[in-house]
Amino acid sequence: MEAIRDTTLVRRTGVLPRRSGRRPSLRRATLDWAAHRFSASTAVVVAVLVIGIGAALLARSRPLLDVYSLRELLLGQVWLPSQGLFGFAPFIAGSLVVTAVAMAISVVPAILSGIYLAEYVTARTRTALKPVIDLLVGIPSVVYGLWGVLFIVPLVRDHLGPWADRTLGQSIPVFSRSNPSGYGLLAAGFVLAVMVFPLIVAVTEEVMRSVHREMRETLLSLGATRWETTKTIVRHAGLPGILAAIVLGFSRAFGETLAVMMTVGNVARMPRSIFDPAYPLPALIANNYGEMMSIPLYESALMSAALLLLVVVVVFNAGARLAVERLVRKGAA
Amino acid sequence: MTRQQTNRLAKIAISLVAALVVLPTVFVILYVVYNGIGVISWEFLFTAPRSGMREGGIWPALLGTVFLTFGTAIAAFPLAIATAIYLAEYAGDNRLTRWVRLAIVNLAGIPSIVYGLFGLGAFVLFLNLGTSIVAGSLTLGLMTLPVVISTAEEALLAVPQEFRTVSLSLGATRWQTIRHQVLPHALPGIITGIILGLGRAAGETAPILFTVAAFYLPELPRSIFDQTMALPYHLYVISTQVPGMPLSLQYGTALVLLLVVLSLTLVATVLRTRMRRRRQW
Numbered sequence: 001m002e003a004i005r006d007t008t009l010v011r012r013t014g015v016l017p018r019r020s021g022r023r024p025s026l027r028r029a030t031l032d033w034a035a036h037r038f039s040a041s042t043a044v045v046v047a048v049l050v051i052g053i054g055a056a057l058l059a060r061s062r063p064l065l066d067v068y069s070l071r072e073l074l075l076g077q078v079w080l081p082s083q084g085l086f087g088f089a090p091f092i093a094g095s096l097v098v099t100a101v102a103m104a105i106s107v108v109p110a111i112l113s114g115i116y117l118a119e120y121v122t123a124r125t126r127t128a129l130k131p132v133i134d135l136l137v138g139i140p141s142v143v144y145g146l147w148g149v150l151f152i153v154p155l156v157r158d159h160l161g162p163w164a165d166r167t168l169g170q171s172i173p174v175f176s177r178s179n180p181s182g183y184g185l186l187a188a189g190f191v192l193a194v195m196v197f198p199l200i201v202a203v204t205e206e207v208m209r210s211v212h213r214e215m216r217e218t219l220l221s222l223g224a225t226r227w228e229t230t231k232t233i234v235r236h237a238g239l240p241g242i243l244a245a246i247v248l249g250f251s252r253a254f255g256e257t258l259a260v261m262m263t264v265g266n267v268a269r270m271p272r273s274i275f276d277p278a279y280p281l282p283a284l285i286a287n288n289y290g291e292m293m294s295i296p297l298y299e300s301a302l303m304s305a306a307l308l309l310l311v312v313v314v315v316f317n318a319g320a321r322l323a324v325e326r327l328v329r330k331g332a333a
Numbered sequence: 334m335t336r337q338q339t340n341r342l343a344k345i346a347i348s349l350v351a352a353l354v355v356l357p358t359v360f361v362i363l364y365v366v367y368n369g370i371g372v373i374s375w376e377f378l379f380t381a382p383r384s385g386m387r388e389g390g391i392w393p394a395l396l397g398t399v400f401l402t403f404g405t406a407i408a409a410f411p412l413a414i415a416t417a418i419y420l421a422e423y424a425g426d427n428r429l430t431r432w433v434r435l436a437i438v439n440l441a442g443i444p445s446i447v448y449g450l451f452g453l454g455a456f457v458l459f460l461n462l463g464t465s466i467v468a469g470s471l472t473l474g475l476m477t478l479p480v481v482i483s484t485a486e487e488a489l490l491a492v493p494q495e496f497r498t499v500s501l502s503l504g505a506t507r508w509q510t511i512r513h514q515v516l517p518h519a520l521p522g523i524i525t526g527i528i529l530g531l532g533r534a535a536g537e538t539a540p541i542l543f544t545v546a547a548f549y550l551p552e553l554p555r556s557i558f559d560q561t562m563a564l565p566y567h568l569y570v571i572s573t574q575v576p577g578m579p580l581s582l583q584y585g586t587a588l589v590l591l592l593v594v595l596s597l598t599l600v601a602t603v604l605r606t607r608m609r610r611r612r613q614w
Contacts, residue, residue, distance in 0.1 A: 024505075031509075035507075043420065110354060112347050116351040131606070135602070136358045140535075142569050142587075142590070143590060146572045147365065194361065225336050228340070258539060262569070286446055289543055317442035
């Protein structure tokens with residue numbers, strides 16, 4: 001996703017004037033007309049694709065949504081499809097908590113790194129680092145998952161868990177070692193944190209750079225140190241951009257499937273401690289599709305889960321994007 | 334503390350944090366390379382898995398990923414290029430282009446598992462393609478659209494406006510201008526975008542779970558309507574679904590997958606850098 005520059009920021013130079021000079025021959029004119037129409041129609045397809053995906057998922061969710069109220073589905077605590085109980089609450093909670101753990105670990109260092117890249121690094125180093133970040137983002141989710149299973153989970157099981165139990169766990173239940181296997185929120189959150197680092201770093205860097213050039217130059221020319229400049233920029237203008245970076249990281253982490261489902265334990269229960277296993281929505285879909293399809297409404301329930309994921313992610317994404325756009329407009333003014 | 338000292342201290346602290354952030358990811362790569370390098374052999378790469386996948390190689394999965402990557406390219410290319418041409422060459426800033434841009438950003442954010450379910454509903458079931466290489470390629474192609482469109486548009490916009498003006502002033506139509514003056518210059522950039530998108534697609538597991546991937550399939554697929562094994566899904570299977578799986582095979586498979594994906598990304602990056610350097614305008 002980092003490869004997606006906000007294209008509205010690109011100065012538009014390409015648009016062709018309609019025609020100049022002599023009237024073209026019929027064949028050439030027709031070809032031009034056809035190319036124009038064809039490319040416009042593909043653009044329409046792309047434009048409605050998100051809505052199309054949403055509509056397709058909605059259509060397949062309808063059987064479930066017709067029977068149960070949204071309230072029952074979203075707040076229901078019990079997931080027993082064979083008895084007609086479809087409570088999504090444990091899965092929603094699982095998704096939210098594992099994402100929150102990941103964000104708690106990654107946000108501060110990632111934001112600081114983004115600021116570092118934007119404010120302290122020379123242009124040459126920055127161009128050299130961009131491809132490296134592209135490369136890091138490309139590491140497949142399942143490879144992170146394997147690393148989580150073989151390295152992070154044992155680390156949590158043998159070291160972090162017992163340590164937390166001896167120290168914090170006695171007094172603060174959130175840190176009590178409720179589950180000796182190591183598979184759980186902390187392990188998955190850690191893997192997820194490593195995965196969203198590059199994204200948050202890249203977005204922070206981009207927003208910080210694109211928006212505040214004038215303020216930076218003014219401050220530096222008035223004799224402020226780098227640190228004072230950075231502080232002022234972040235305090236007065238950088239916060240919405242950083243917030244947007246966090247939201248984008250959140251929505252990426254919220255939908256992440258493989259790495260999380262390999263490390264989180266997959267137990268549908270309301271989590272009470274960071275060592276508890278959980279069962280996020282993507283894992284619910286990935287683990288169960290194709291099995292137990294004879295149970296009525298089961299497929300529809302999984303489609304509803306996907307629809308829920310889609311809605312959450314699109315809302316967060318669009319929100320963050322609008323925020324960035326407003327920032328850019330303010331920065332340009 | 335003077336202002337200069339605070340400044341220096343802040344710089345050191347921030348640099349340290351920045352270095353710290355890179356470490357875990359670098360560690361993941363080194364970890365997989367260190368543990369997996371010993372397993373890679375001719376036999377590992379080019380034979381099928383044996384004894385319930387606990388022995389043998391990864392050939393069907395590797396080949397399946399190659400097929401899927403090609404299929405993805407074929408599925409994504411026409412739609413992405415045409416859309417990018419519309420955005421960069423034909424349309425100004427109109428309502429449609431604003432919608433497309435919003436859609437691109439949102440498409441890029443949709444979780445891959447949602448693409449997987451959509452692919453299942455739309456391609457496997459509705460278009461009745463079955464779990465097949467076609468269905469998987471279409472799903473992956475859809476997923477790579479945003480990356481390919483935005484890099485292609487960027488490549489088109491990087492072609493200087495003068496090229497167009499000259500071509501048009503000689504009486505060429507817009508399509509002739511695009512076809513003969515703009516596209517040839519933008520092509521390397523467009524190809525970079527496609528390879529970058531393919532790098533992502535080759536490593537994805539969630540979109541192929543229900544659309545193409547087979548748990549275990551000793552034979553190679555015979556047509557594009559067959560199922561196939563694929564590296565990412567194979568890695569998922571052998572690292573979670575098969576009890577008593579030797580660790581070495583898991584690391585080896587992860588390393589091969591990593592190499593496939595990273596080499597695609599690397600090719601794209603090198604291509605882009607060389608192109609920027611050679612550009613005359």
